[in-house]
Amino acid sequence: MRRYSTHNKRKRLNPVLLLVLLLTASLTILLGRAILTTDYQTERLGDDVAQFQKLSGVESPVTAVLLNFRGYDTLLEVMVLLMAVVGVWSLTQAPFPGKPIEPGPVQLAVVRLLTPLMVLFAFYLVWKGSSLAGGAFQGGAVLGGACVLMLVSELPWIKNIPSRHLRIGLLAGPFVFLGTAILCLILEGTFLAYPQGWAGSLLLLIETACAVSIGLTLACLFAGGRPKDDLSRGRKR
Amino acid sequence: MMPYSILTAFDIVLISTLLWLAWKMLRSEDLFKAVVLFISFGLLMALAWVRMRAPDVALAEAAIGAGLTGPLFLSALRRMERLHKDERRVNIDEERKSETIFHTQQKETP
Amino acid sequence: MITNLLYSFGGLMLFSMGLFALIACSHPLRKILAINVMATGVFLILIATAYRQIGTGEIDPVPQAMVLTGIVVSVSVTALALILACRVQETSNHSLIQRKKDDFTRTGT
Amino acid sequence: MSYLHTSCAFIILCAIAAGMIRILQGPTAADRMMAAQLFGTCGVAILLLLAKGLDTIVLLDIAMVFALFAALASITFVRRAWHEQTGASR
Structure with a gap:
């Protein structure tokens, strides 16, 4: 009508x-x-990627571009995600739940069954990122989904997570990435130039750390504010 | 040759559904409906990425565009409406008046 | 060839639809939705350019990597914008709702 | 590339396009959300059919992500939107 x-x-x-x-x-x-x-035939970066694929230490071209050839971009992008969390945390405290509702039995069962599966699948995606589709971002997104699932069911222990643990988890990705970059600077003389033969395992390490912090970042963005105990704890110490 | 034409038909239906969804999403007067349309938009975008042979992007879109952004919008919507819980009916009326610019009303000069 | 033209123009339409809605709509939530639609249009055009080279060889992974990071950045931007909009609404004493009446979208009667 | 699987995927896509009507004019919020869930389920079916039809194994992972996140959207809906919407004649 x-x-x-x-x-x-x-x-x-x-x-x-x-x-x-x-x-x-x-x-x-x-x-x-x-x-x-636009003439698309002349300008191609894919050939260069295919040419140096072997040096990158991974088989998937997208992961190679993301973490090796254009690692600088990805490093800054992880920082951007961190900045978003900083922005959200400085704006407001976590407002939810307004009035907590007890989750029903079906929902509890779903959360109990689904969350481990999602975490497992997230790390599977990270591990698979070196050869096929997958990687830090996809794995991190699935991990974030698992965290959001727990957040949205308002499980009682979720309010009591100390914010320091959260901060450590949020910083893990950028920290490992930056640490590796500086290590490369010391060993190889160039920022983010991975040493020969070590590239594959270093990339896996970076990807795992980044996936954890991307997942936590997405969960914090969903929670919509800093944890309740955050500032008081900071003042005490 | 036959599968190729089927895939082209698939593309055409997919793109027209996407455009239809986007149009309905942006001009619907009910914000909740817009959010639900956005969730389905994300799901169909993931299918479009699959057709463009970008499985990495499709994975990210399925998890983020369809999975996470929808809940984000839903809880933001609730957070906005929680303030005006008793004036919700009024709110929706306001929405209906001022938000439906696509079927636009006349400007009233003061 | 026809496939990527189809998707390119679909992306273009999404972009302009989102742009128009971004300018025309007044509710912040809908503006954020419109920005998301715009971003999706841009991503679609980018990925379609990558798909175009299917005839000559492999698919270009560089635009795909760019779009992948773009999606993740766009969700964080969306979340930040939503929180900002909520805060504006919470702190400004319903002024968004009030002010809407004086907007240029004001109804007759 | 298999003709049968691809055309089945196409038919399911048409079903999605038809399901949009329920989102657009569903009388209550739950109807709209269930239609969105139908989109997710049909998406899983299309992905599985395309994985078989185009011989790309990667699509199975995407179908898995679809299935996992469909639950997330509906749970968020139940927790964050539904109890406020009861009684509203949307």
Whole structure:
């Protein structure tokens, strides 16, 4: 019913909106022309990746690009995620739950069965990232899903997690990544240039740490604020 | 040759459903409906990544775009509405009036 | 060839739809949704350019890696924006709701 | 590339497109959410069929992620949205 009532009004367009619509349409036409006229055959980075694939220590080209060839990007990106958590934590305290509701038996069973499976699958994805699809981001996302599942069921112990543990987990990824980079700087003379033969295992180490902190980051973003005990604890020590 | 044309039909249906979903999501007057449409949008995007032969991106999208962003929006929606619990009906009316710009009303000059 | 043109133009349409909604809608939640749709459109165009080289060889992994990081960054940006919007609504004494009346989307009667 | 599996995937995609109607005009919030869950289930089916049809094993992992996260969305819905929506005539 609501639909029909608004349907009648649709013909009268606001002049400002009409202008916006025109501008958007012209931008769309310009971009469409750009898409049609781009020559994709000349510029290719895939050949370079395929050429140096053996040096990267992993078989999957996407993981090689992410963590080896463009490791700098990924390092900064993990930092960006950390910054997002810093932003959220400085804005507000974790507001949920407003009024806690007891989870029903079905939901408890689902959480109990599903969470270990998700954690297992997350690390499987991280491990598989070296050869096929998968890697730190995907594994971290699944891990974050497991954490969100526990958060959303408001299990009683989840409120009592000391925030220091959380901080350690959040920092693990960037810290390991940065540490490896500095180690490479000392050993090889270049930032993030992994030593020959060690690249594969170093990448796996970095990926595991990053997956843990990405998962925790996503869970903290979902929780929507810093833990309750965070600031008081900081003041005491 | 036959599977190729089937896959092209698959692409066409997939893309038109995606565009339809996005359009309905952005112009629906009910925010909850928009969020549900966003979740299904993420699911279909994962299928699109699969068709573009980007399984890594599809994994990330299935976990993040469909799995995590939807709950994020749902809890933000609740957090916003929790303040106005008693004025919820009013809220929705306001939403309906001011949010449905796509089926736009006339501007009233003060 | 037709496949990546299809997906490129789909991404383009998503981008402009999101852009229009970003400008036109007033509720912050819907603006964030619109930004997400825009981001998805950009990702779709990027991945479609990577797919284009299927005829000449393997698929380019570089845009895929870029999009992968982009998705993760976009979810963190979304979360931060949602928290900001909630805080604005909590601290400003319902002013978002109030102010909507004076917006340019004001209804007749 | 198998003709049978790909066309089955196509048919299920059409089913998804039809399921959108329930999201758009579902009378209650639960109807909309269940339709989204249907999308997830159909997505799993499409991925499994495509994995067989296009001979890509990786798609099985994506189907697994779909299945795992479908539960997450519905649990969040039940916990965070539903009890507020009861009685609302959405």
